[in-house]
Amino acid sequence: MGPVLDRVTSPADLRTLSADELATLAAEVRDVLVQTVARTGGHLGPNLGIVELTIALHRVFDSPAEPILFDVGHQAYVHKLLTGRAAQMPTLRQGGGLSGYPSRAESTHDWIENSHASTALSYADGLAKAYAVRGERRPVIAVVGDGALTGGMCWEALNNIAAADRPVIIVVNDNGRSYSPTTGGLAEHLAGLRLRPGYERVLGQVKGALGRTPVLGQPLYDALHGVKRGIKDVLSPQGMFEDLGLKYFGPVDGHDLPAIENALRLARGFGGPVIVHCVTRKGYGYPPAENDEADQMHQSTGFDPVTGLARPSTGKSWTKVFGEELVAIGEERDDVVAITAAMCNPTGLAAFARRFPDRCYDVGIAEQHAVTSAAGLAFGGLHPVVAIYATFLNRAFDQLLMDVALHELPVTFVLDRAGVTGNDGPSHNGMWDLALLGMVPGLRIAAPRDEVTLRELLREAVAVSAGPTVVRYPKTPIGADLAVLRRVSDVDVLREPDATASVDVLVVAVGSIAADVLDAAGAVESAGYTVRVVAPRWVTPVDPAIGAFADQAALVVTVEDGVATGGVGSRISQTLRDGGRDVPTREIGIPVRFLEHGNVADVRASAGLTVQDIGRRIVEWSATVPPGGERPATADGLTEAEDADPRR
Numbered sequence: 001m002g003p004v005l006d007r008v009t010s011p012a013d014l015r016t017l018s019a020d021e022l023a024t025l026a027a028e029v030r031d032v033l034v035q036t037v038a039r040t041g042g043h044l045g046p047n048l049g050i051v052e053l054t055i056a057l058h059r060v061f062d063s064p065a066e067p068i069l070f071d072v073g074h075q076a077y078v079h080k081l082l083t084g085r086a087a088q089m090p091t092l093r094q095g096g097g098l099s100g101y102p103s104r105a106e107s108t109h110d111w112i113e114n115s116h117a118s119t120a121l122s123y124a125d126g127l128a129k130a131y132a133v134r135g136e137r138r139p140v141i142a143v144v145g146d147g148a149l150t151g152g153m154c155w156e157a158l159n160n161i162a163a164a165d166r167p168v169i170i171v172v173n174d175n176g177r178s179y180s181p182t183t184g185g186l187a188e189h190l191a192g193l194r195l196r197p198g199y200e201r202v203l204g205q206v207k208g209a210l211g212r213t214p215v216l217g218q219p220l221y222d223a224l225h226g227v228k229r230g231i232k233d234v235l236s237p238q239g240m241f242e243d244l245g246l247k248y249f250g251p252v253d254g255h256d257l258p259a260i261e262n263a264l265r266l267a268r269g270f271g272g273p274v275i276v277h278c279v280t281r282k283g284y285g286y287p288p289a290e291n292d293e294a295d296q297m298h299q300s301t302g303f304d305p306v307t308g309l310a311r312p313s314t315g316k317s318w319t320k321v322f323g324e325e326l327v328a329i330g331e332e333r334d335d336v337v338a339i340t341a342a343m344c345n346p347t348g349l350a351a352f353a354r355r356f357p358d359r360c361y362d363v364g365i366a367e368q369h370a371v372t373s374a375a376g377l378a379f380g381g382l383h384p385v386v387a388i389y390a391t392f393l394n395r396a397f398d399q400l401l402m403d404v405a406l407h408e409l410p411v412t413f414v415l416d417r418a419g420v421t422g423n424d425g426p427s428h429n430g431m432w433d434l435a436l437l438g439m440v441p442g443l444r445i446a447a448p449r450d451e452v453t454l455r456e457l458l459r460e461a462v463a464v465s466a467g468p469t470v471v472r473y474p475k476t477p478i479g480a481d482l483a484v485l486r487r488v489s490d491v492d493v494l495r496e497p498d499a500t501a502s503v504d505v506l507v508v509a510v511g512s513i514a515a516d517v518l519d520a521a522g523a524v525e526s527a528g529y530t531v532r533v534v535a536p537r538w539v540t541p542v543d544p545a546i547g548a549f550a551d552q553a554a555l556v557v558t559v560e561d562g563v564a565t566g567g568v569g570s571r572i573s574q575t576l577r578d579g580g581r582d583v584p585t586r587e588i589g590i591p592v593r594f595l596e597h598g599n600v601a602d603v604r605a606s607a608g609l610t611v612q613d614i615g616r617r618i619v620e621w622s623a624t625v626p627p628g629g630e631r632p633a634t635a636d637g638l639t640e641a642e643d644a645d646p647r648r
């Protein structure tokens, strides 16, 4: 690792290091970050940019008694290295290894691990209130990026924090970026400061003032404040924070360790709510990251540490197909607009944004606002496509329910990273969408299983003129197109026994898991049971054809990569029962628990979702029910009513 880092087993060790040793430590930490993430993948740019700031935080504050809360937590690798976990760094994001976010199980220095943005200030507010109630006066520190600061929760928390005198220290790590440059009025305000020619001079003045100032709390803050007040209105965003009632220190050069330490000591001594504004550079110290135009290596799946070149990706991604098809749709329809919550590249919208810059909106890390703003766009006669990771839509459930669905507005939600996502851990699995969204009246959910169905279903979704639609797909590479034997209503038959055999088990495959279900079906047939596999293209509402297929089977099994409780399978079972059908039903899905991080295959295995698990469970269940009945004489066994397309 490096001779200085080797000596750091806890933050206390940092306080004994000389200035030279601290500089060496920063270099060693950067080297570990690059070498590790090159192999394991993970968040590189944000961690390279926060090295000095993290060292300063741990020298000034007494963690864990004085909690340091990292918003999102993707930038906490340095914190891990300084809190006794350097030796485990090679296991980062691997099953059984270090988490890619803070983890309470790993260390008492880790307080929060939710990893959905813009929450740290609220946690800090609550912790500070708790300490006040308990009669303890200890500072609580929230480290928040300028990207996360675009999220509404931050401002709700600031509103409370500013109105009290509790010692909450908000460290703004301002690198001007979320994944890509942070957008919006706040971002422009902060960027204006950085772009002014006088910025260096401001840094110099502030540094000088801080350097001469011992830590004496409020009186000195006031004096210092007086020094800076003259430049405030021209160059600094402090007015904005101070208008809220918050004290402001900065801007501080976030790579100048003595300067940050001084600012943090002042903030600590002040004793009330305060903002410390640090200006940092994402990717700092590693040229391939610093020079990466797209996102300064915000997140990488692995790369060559010497050149910084990404490892070649395996296979075509769902994201790319979506991005291509949306551009094609955009060429044909000028009413189609797109929205991203600070994730233009990762959600595949970049091509659309380049082609139609006036029809693509990056609203910041603000999923709730994104959804209600989409409702406004729909009221205005447009068809918005909200591209979002499945897990982050959880944030905006109420907005989808009340602001969009209640008004029957035509908004299409495209949920990427649905199902098990693996290495990013429990918070990033997109396993709740199918269950949550099943409760929304009038919402239609499409689950494409391959490239051809993704393109078709996206087009069908944006063609819907009343009520919201969802198209959801996973992170794993898109597989080969699956052959369809026939289509009944809107349900594709992917496999069935020969015409004379009865059907022991009907397996309903939800979306991209269909390929695994087909593999599992082979094993079920080898065990002596006949299988029909069907895949509804629209999985909610339940297609009436499922009922007719169920009538021909001795057992119905549903398979989905979302939580089994309340998921598509449970809706199918309920619909069959409501229709008076007493065919036994079983649901395979993800158990309701948080899944540990690891690669996708291992996490799926831990959730009982491998091909082998699916096959074994179907065989076990098939053994418990009487064999399948005779197949009806008609081609599909459908009544006229059941044959109706549920979307019409």
Ligand SMILES: Cc1ncc(C[n+]2csc(CCOP(=O)(O)OP(=O)(O)O)c2C)c(N)n1
Pocket: 046, 072, 074, 075, 115, 116, 117, 144, 145, 146, 147, 148, 149, 173, 175, 177, 178, 179, 282, 298, 341, 342, 343, 365, 367, 392, 395
């Ligand atoms: C609610 C939510 N939406 C989206 C994300 C995905 N995400 C992770 S980090 C990030 C950018 C964070 O930017 P910033 O807070 O400025 O931190 P930086 O990476 O620049 O240090 C985003 C959008 C998230 N974690 N949570």
